[in-house]
Amino acid sequence: MPPERLSRHDCHPGKPNDTYMKHMSELTANTSFEHVSYLWDEEAAARLAGDEVALLIYRSNLLGADLRLTNYGGGNTSCKAMARDPLTGEESEVMWVKGSGGDLGTLTRSGLAALYVDRLRSLRKVYPGKAHEDEMVALFNHCLFDLESKAPSIDTPLHGLLPFRHIDHLHPDAAIAIAASRDGKTITEELFRGSIGWVDWQRPGFDLGVRLRQCLEENPGIRGIMLGSHGLFTWGDTAYESYINTLEVVERCAAYLERHSAQGKPVFGGARIQSLAEADRRKQAAALAPVLRGLCSSERHMVGHFTDDPRVLEFINSNDLERLAPMGTSCPDHFLRTKISPLVLDLKPGEDLSDFRVVQEKLKPAFEGYRRMYTNYYEKHRHPDSPPIRDRNPVIILYPGVGLFAFAKDKQTARVASEFYINAINVMRGAEAISTYTSLPRQEAFDIEYWLLEEAKLQRMPKPKPLSGKIALVTGSAGGIGKAIARKFVEEGAVVILNDMNEARLQGAGEEFRSAYGKDAYTTVVLDVTRREQIQETFQTAALAFGGVDILVNNAGLSISKPLEDHTEKDWDLLYEVLVKGQFLVTQAAVDVMRRQATGGDVLNIVSKNALVSGPNNTGYGSAKAAQLHLSRLNAAELGGDGIRVNVVNPDAVISESNIWAGGWAEGRAKAYGITVEELPAFYAKRTLLGQVILPEDIANACFAFVGGLLSKSTGNVLNVDGGVAMAFVR
Known part of the structure; x- marks a missing residue:
């Protein structure tokens, strides 16, 4: 022995x-x-x-x-x-x-x-x-x-x-x-x-x-x-x-x-092209990801993942990419998650992607070709009892000089698919170093992919939730109403981009979401909605982390309550900068992403009962909220042709956990009504038709009602969540 x-x-x-x-x-x-x-x-x-x-x-x-x-x-x-x-x-x-x-x-x-x-x-x-x-x-x-x-x-x-x-x-x-x-x-x-x-x-x-x-x-x-x-x-x-x-x-x-x-043989036949610099790679990937996501979502909404891992770049930039990529992976664990082979994009690393319509038209034939290839693969190898063909779109997309995109039903599945493809790259690299890489015969691969036992495993998986595959950006989501909305969306299957201008609050919200939902349910980014460069960085983060955005909730805000004579120009400018200009700028950026995806979308604006009701000591805040409301109507009228719905939720007196009550607003409203701050919650509830205290979760539920699928043919609407304030009735 x-x-x-x-x-x-x-x-x-x-x-x-x-x-x-x-x-x-x-x-x-x-x-x-x-x-x-x-x-x-x-x-x-x-x-x-x-x-x-x-x-x-x-x-x-x-x-x-x-x-x-x-x-x-x-x-x-x-x-x-x-x-x-x-x-x-x-x-x-x-x-x-x-x-x-x-x-x-x-x-x-x-x-x-x-x-x-x-x-x-x-x-x-x-x-x-x-x-x-x-x-x-x-x-x-x-x-x-x-x-x-x-x-x-x-x-x-x-x-x-x-x-x-x-x-x-x-x-x-x-x-x-x-x-x-x-x-x-x-x-x-x-x-x-x-x-x-x-x-x-x-x-x-x-x-x-x-x-x-x-x-x-x-x-x-x-x-x-x-x-x-x-x-x-x-x-x-x-x-x-x-x-x-x-x-x-x-x-x-x-x-x-x-x-x-280490014996001198060039890895993957040596480099054919050079990668873009890291910042340029990420900028290019962020511009392209929504287009790819839209094309990959022809059968259901997909969530993306991007990586420019050095091992990926070495492979996709190589002379052997054209030979090895179509062969697919060998280990069943790999191709069950990555599909039989990836889609390699015929785009130059520094190609101009600014006109997304041109990019969409250029890439459509490649996706149609991939779907035909996958259909032919299925039809050629299927058995009489094979399960029906599954989604024909690629899971792994390679962009030479830039990186790897993965798209799947949720973030974890997409991330894991990318990790498995890196495993496959490692295998190809090693096999080519010592001999020649071989993949499984197509029939063997098919018999694994469409194995009845694998199908049974898929059928046992939980059914998708209403927001599965959706990506949501809720501004000001580190606390109060915004965090409640983000939490509701995640619980209903979405992934979210948490953001706030307060970094400490944002970090705390991120830790809370990681503990409750895991790392794949969210990402975080610092965002001041009045700063255009931070808005662009936020949507770039969304594109790189998840592939784009489907739902925008304009929730970030502040409040100032003063009599007319006490209002300063600074107060006025701040209110309109955050509430009106902020909503305008963020919506503008979100619509650009949604159009790149070409899958429609939802814009929800958290406005206020004060947009409709004339109250004391409320000149700046109330008029800014009215501007937000009408801006919503204008956007709804303009964006319907893109399949983008714009709706409004009007809260009132959401005191619990809300940052809006800081900075003197509670004192100002209490003074306006001749009561103490401690008496405000009861005062607001008592004046409503239902006599109810309004909580952040109530606003979150209203938002979900708009985006959960049952109201998919509604746009330009206003939903009051105020316990019933007759003066705020829209009609």
Whole structure:
């Protein structure tokens, strides 16, 4: 047996062999790695001693924390241990394995499937062959030890038919680069001197589990198995041994790629073009993103993600881009998220994008061509029972000299797709350095993409929310009404651009949203609506973060309450700068983006009851609000042809959390009505027809009513949310 081979049991339970023990001793001493991260904490692991499932989760989380080892949602891990059978009271061998879906980096016990090992292995007796692969998945449920288990994944037999107590199945870029190269099997044998087995590409399932076991039996003592074009299996007798074994195998793959990459061969055939400077790349990407988003949203609204990662630029600027990009990705985890191949734009890096209509017309043929290609791919490879064709638009779009755009149903999916395509770039880079990159045959790729089990997984996903795929910019959204609107929109499926001129408030709002909704639900930008350059920066941020804007809520404001004789010119100018000019400038910028998308949009203006009601000590504020209201009507009349709806929400006396009551406004209104500040909430509620206090959430609900889909044919409307103030009735 070669000295590097690793096996705890030599394919059956028993006493550890000397080769195994010697090798594990060497592994334990080697905790220094250059290409992967060693994250094992002895104290943390010691606290979990005796609980193999806890150690499995600990190991899984460490592996998932290093994207060089696996990618989001990819890979699976397992452990086998004895547990008390609740029916017989006797000890039984049970396997805990990552269930269907989920992510190793965030895996918890609830994400595991637990199965009786003997029952799972007994399925070999009834396995009818590859033609009935999908039928076997239903039988996994008959093997469940824990009835509260996560649904077992298609990879379950790959772990169950191997004898090792701890197993890692990962998709490291370095390993897949070897697995996806033309000479991958030979390289694997030479690099690991026979200590890593090889199994040619095959779709995951019970038969692949049988082939892994066969590979192990034919090569006793191996420490892992490379799956052609797919990934890596490694193992150990303990969680730590499996972890170290995985790190060492991936480290050796990465070091091998690095040595060959340094031998002078130009990466991807060398550079064909040069990138724009970073600031110019981002400016160009921001100008183009809404156009691309509109073209990608022909079937449903998509959310975008942009990256100009150096690895992306190296690939898209290269001589080999034209050859490699159409080949698509090799690993199923990659192309399930990125589609079979990307769309490469025929645009020069510094091309003039100022006239978006010209750009739209130039790019339309490329998108139509991609849709035809994808339709032909589907029709050529489909089976009688294949699911219906899915969205035919590209997910990954490459702009040489600028960067990569990804578009998907939500921000997380788009971001993850871009990360997976970078994984694919890493694989192509490594494979080309050591041999020649190979992708999966189109039929094999189709059979994975339109696998009935994958379709079933998609059908189990939650239905889209009313604002799924929508992007909202709410000015002044770090507090009060604005934050309530932004929160409501996120809860209904949108992503939002939080902004405020107060950086401290903005930071606090961002932390609140990250804690409640996660990093993909929002982005933040400092915005003073009176400053045109900050407005442009805000919409550039929206374009780069999400691809554009669908909903604009002009909410930012302030209030000044003074008698006519006390009003200063400075007061007057400030009110009109923020309320009227601010609404005008931000709307103007938003409409430009919406027109680039060509998918319509919504503009909501948070005005006030004071736009309609003449009250005391309110000359500047009331007249500015009236100007806002009429500006809304004018915009509605002008923008209908673009499918852009403009509507108004008129609040009154929203005191809770509102910044508008700072700066003397509350004192001014209390003085005008001859009451104290403390009496204001009750005073405002009492004077309404419904006698209700108005909260920020009430305004948020009114905004959602306009944009949630039920009022999609309404524009130029005013919705009062004031508890009922008869003087403010529009008609």
